[in-house]
Amino acid sequence: MHAPVELADIAADVLARIRARAPRVHCITNSVAQQYTANMLLAAGAVPSMTISPEEIGAFVAGADALLVNLGTFDIERKSAIDVALGAAAGKPWLLDPVFVERSPARAQFARELVGRRPSVVRLNRAEFDSLSDHDPAGDAPARFAKAHATMVALTGTVDVVTDGERHMTIANGDPLMALVTAMGCAGSALICAALVVEADRWLATLAALAALGVAGEIAALSASGPGSFANAIIDALHGLDRADLRKRLKVS
Amino acid sequence: MHAPVELADIAADVLARIRARAPRVHCITNSVAQQYTANMLLAAGAVPSMTISPEEIGAFVAGADALLVNLGTFDIERKSAIDVALGAAAGKPWLLDPVFVERSPARAQFARELVGRRPSVVRLNRAEFDSLSDHDPAGDAPARFAKAHATMVALTGTVDVVTDGERHMTIANGDPLMALVTAMGCAGSALICAALVVEADRWLATLAALAALGVAGEIAALSASGPGSFANAIIDALHGLDRADLRKRLKVS
Amino acid sequence: MHAPVELADIAADVLARIRARAPRVHCITNSVAQQYTANMLLAAGAVPSMTISPEEIGAFVAGADALLVNLGTFDIERKSAIDVALGAAAGKPWLLDPVFVERSPARAQFARELVGRRPSVVRLNRAEFDSLSDHDPAGDAPARFAKAHATMVALTGTVDVVTDGERHMTIANGDPLMALVTAMGCAGSALICAALVVEADRWLATLAALAALGVAGEIAALSASGPGSFANAIIDALHGLDRADLRKRLKVS
Numbered sequence: 001m002h003a004p005v006e007l008a009d010i011a012a013d014v015l016a017r018i019r020a021r022a023p024r025v026h027c028i029t030n031s032v033a034q035q036y037t038a039n040m041l042l043a044a045g046a047v048p049s050m051t052i053s054p055e056e057i058g059a060f061v062a063g064a065d066a067l068l069v070n071l072g073t074f075d076i077e078r079k080s081a082i083d084v085a086l087g088a089a090a091g092k093p094w095l096l097d098p099v100f101v102e103r104s105p106a107r108a109q110f111a112r113e114l115v116g117r118r119p120s121v122v123r124l125n126r127a128e129f130d131s132l133s134d135h136d137p138a139g140d141a142p143a144r145f146a147k148a149h150a151t152m153v154a155l156t157g158t159v160d161v162v163t164d165g166e167r168h169m170t171i172a173n174g175d176p177l178m179a180l181v182t183a184m185g186c187a188g189s190a191l192i193c194a195a196l197v198v199e200a201d202r203w204l205a206t207l208a209a210l211a212a213l214g215v216a217g218e219i220a221a222l223s224a225s226g227p228g229s230f231a232n233a234i235i236d237a238l239h240g241l242d243r244a245d246l247r248k249r250l251k252v253s
Numbered sequence: 254m255h256a257p258v259e260l261a262d263i264a265a266d267v268l269a270r271i272r273a274r275a276p277r278v279h280c281i282t283n284s285v286a287q288q289y290t291a292n293m294l295l296a297a298g299a300v301p302s303m304t305i306s307p308e309e310i311g312a313f314v315a316g317a318d319a320l321l322v323n324l325g326t327f328d329i330e331r332k333s334a335i336d337v338a339l340g341a342a343a344g345k346p347w348l349l350d351p352v353f354v355e356r357s358p359a360r361a362q363f364a365r366e367l368v369g370r371r372p373s374v375v376r377l378n379r380a381e382f383d384s385l386s387d388h389d390p391a392g393d394a395p396a397r398f399a400k401a402h403a404t405m406v407a408l409t410g411t412v413d414v415v416t417d418g419e420r421h422m423t424i425a426n427g428d429p430l431m432a433l434v435t436a437m438g439c440a441g442s443a444l445i446c447a448a449l450v451v452e453a454d455r456w457l458a459t460l461a462a463l464a465a466l467g468v469a470g471e472i473a474a475l476s477a478s479g480p481g482s483f484a485n486a487i488i489d490a491l492h493g494l495d496r497a498d499l500r501k502r503l504k505v506s
Numbered sequence: 507m508h509a510p511v512e513l514a515d516i517a518a519d520v521l522a523r524i525r526a527r528a529p530r531v532h533c534i535t536n537s538v539a540q541q542y543t544a545n546m547l548l549a550a551g552a553v554p555s556m557t558i559s560p561e562e563i564g565a566f567v568a569g570a571d572a573l574l575v576n577l578g579t580f581d582i583e584r585k586s587a588i589d590v591a592l593g594a595a596a597g598k599p600w601l602l603d604p605v606f607v608e609r610s611p612a613r614a615q616f617a618r619e620l621v622g623r624r625p626s627v628v629r630l631n632r633a634e635f636d637s638l639s640d641h642d643p644a645g646d647a648p649a650r651f652a653k654a655h656a657t658m659v660a661l662t663g664t665v666d667v668v669t670d671g672e673r674h675m676t677i678a679n680g681d682p683l684m685a686l687v688t689a690m691g692c693a694g695s696a697l698i699c700a701a702l703v704v705e706a707d708r709w710l711a712t713l714a715a716l717a718a719l720g721v722a723g724e725i726a727a728l729s730a731s732g733p734g735s736f737a738n739a740i741i742d743a744l745h746g747l748d749r750a751d752l753r754k755r756l757k758v759s
Contacts, residue, residue, distance in 0.1 A: 032287040032303050034538040038688035043733050048688065049606065050538050053581040056610035063609055075306040075330070077581065100302065103316055104309035180492070182291035182301065223731075226489025227296050236732025239686070285540040285556050328559040328583065353555060356569055357562035433745070435544035435554065479742025480549050
């Protein structure tokens with residue numbers, strides 16, 4: 001396990017490596033989230049690409065360092081793109097973001113198939129996790145899910161839970177305004193993808209990305225006048241985030 | 254009819270009910286407008302969803318409280334999604350936003366078919382209304398249109414006109430910068446959808462939503478440096494809007 | 507050739523004509539860039555439209571003054587839309603923005619076909635140009651490319667190069683934050699389209715648009731706290747840009 005201060009340093013190191021290496025993250029994501037996700041990745045120092053055309057997604061993923069698979073705006077073209085992309089991503093880290101699976105049986109079914117293809121990380125909120133885990137009532141349901149599917153679960157909300165089935169940590173940063181900006185979760189997923197490129201321990205990579213986003217959110221809230229200005233302020237804060245901010249503010253346990 | 258102060262209170266009540274109930278608004282809207290519309294709904298206290306996949310839109314609309322049908326980015330997939338969605342929306346309020354119908358005969362024809370399916374409200378600008386009403390020269394053309402099609406017309410512009418054919422009111426709030434932010438009208442339509450969920454009188458619901466947006470626009474203009482900062486400032490202002498703001502600023506007649 | 511001060515005045519004149527005439531620019535662009543591109547055009551005084559539906563794009567382009575063809579999010583629907591649009595655009599200025607052609611052979615091949623259809627301007631970055639010019643090592647490769655294809659090359663980056671094969675000028679304005687906002691290049695392409703409508707000399711039109719954007723970027727950087735606030739500040743700055751700003755700041759050679 002890691003003490004809070006240690007984790008702040010790990011997050012700062014991961015951020016520094018993202019800024020130095022500029023990893024390419026290919027994002028299959030919904031059209032609502034594309035712009036915000038791209039700007040979040042750029043602010044962190046990564047390089048986004050977004051095409052979902054079956055004709056060319058293979059080439060894009062082959063040239064990328066990580067892959068984001070987000071199921072918002074789930075349609076035939078994206079489904080086919082995901083299949084091609086996962087083939088081209090062999091061996092690279094990829095993250096599944098099963099947006100709104102609790103609202104659509106077709107989407108939930110597809111998400112289950114994708115879990116079977118061993119994502120490096122599944123990032124989702126509580127309603128999505130409940131749907132995907134068939135409402136497993138166990139207190140350690142996220143850890144059980146991670147273990148059963150040999151993946152990592154990043155369950156985000158007021159407190160973020162990150163577990164690989166063995167190791168477990170929570171992050172209590174962030175701000176309520178984060179829930180009022182569309183695509184904030186999707187952008188967080190993209191940030192995890194960037195971290196997975198520069199940190200081989202996917203549990204630490206996920207923690208680092210969520211720590212950075214949560215602390216950036218707290219800093220953004222200091223100057224924001226509402227969700228509109230907050231949406232940009234968190235991008236500014238992530239871009240300028242440094243080790244001192246993380247050490248001062250990170251709340252993990 | 255309602256006096257201005259009375260309407261300010263009605264708008265404040267509608268906003269309060271949106272914030273308390275968090276209505277789900279499913280939006281079939283163009284890809285240009287999706288992000289801004291989602292953020293506007295979140296700022297008001299509503300919960301947006303946006304999928305247009307024929308496979309799952311039925312489930313989403315069935316779980317939603319209102320439906321927005323916006324014709325910007327009009328394509329085969331959206332046309333088919335709209336048909337499925339209207340079937341699933343039976344009995345729920347829905348709004349038609351016939352974007353740019355004056356530019357495309359195919360779109361205008363489709364909009365006319367949709368008017369025949371009895372939208373709760375049609376929100377549009379003057380050029381769109383002229384096209385849809387076959388350039389009816391009558392001074393009371395919006396009221397005639399509303400009556401003929403058993404709908405409500407919300408004709409927005411420098412002054413907004415809201416009529417159900419019998420009742421008629423104008424709102425003279427807002428700011429010229431609103432016309433320089435893409436999707437402002439689309440976002441306004443989404444806000445009306447949220448209001449329709451919590452206020453059964455669709456004329457009052459429409460007035461309340463446009464009053465809130467117009468007053469938020471005026472407040473935003475006080476601090477904005479141009480259309481870029483204004484786009485976020487109006488979201489901040491809507492999020493923070495209170496009864497005193499509405500009472501002080503609302504200009505209806 | 508034109509002295510710097512002269513070019514500042516030309517840029518100011520072009521901006522004034524855009525604001526007075528409100529040219530319609532139809533944009534076939536990727537879904538990541540649509541919102542930002544629309545807002546940039548609106549801030550400059552132009553009127554954007556964005557549909558890519560084959561059913562109606564002909565009518566939209568026929569009613570537009572210029573056409574943007576951006577290859578980001580390259581899919582079958584957009585490919586077909588581009589073909590219809592170029593037919594409808596006969597005689598109108600159009601710009602090709604071959605986004606990320608270096609990443610996808612299919613996209614590069616399609617971009618080459620489009621260059622053969624004589625775009626008024628090709629705007630792209632260095633990696634894209636290298637791919638499209640088959641890595642022509644000549645120092646004057648952009649001029650050679652422009653001449654060979656009877657087009658104009660706008661090669662943007664830290665320094666922008668604008669050449670029609672005979673005339674050549676560079677602009678050294680802008681700010682590094684511009685590279686951290688997604689769709690900034692796409693939005694710049696759209697701005698060139700607006701300029702092409704009001705200035706018949708496409709070399710001057712392109713210089714004017716890039717000069718305006720670069721100077722707006724410098725002004726925006728003065729107040730921005732990072733890439734999030736910068737994205738809006740440059741829209742504000744473009745909206746408020748005047749002759750004095752251009753004369754004071756423009757760096758051409």
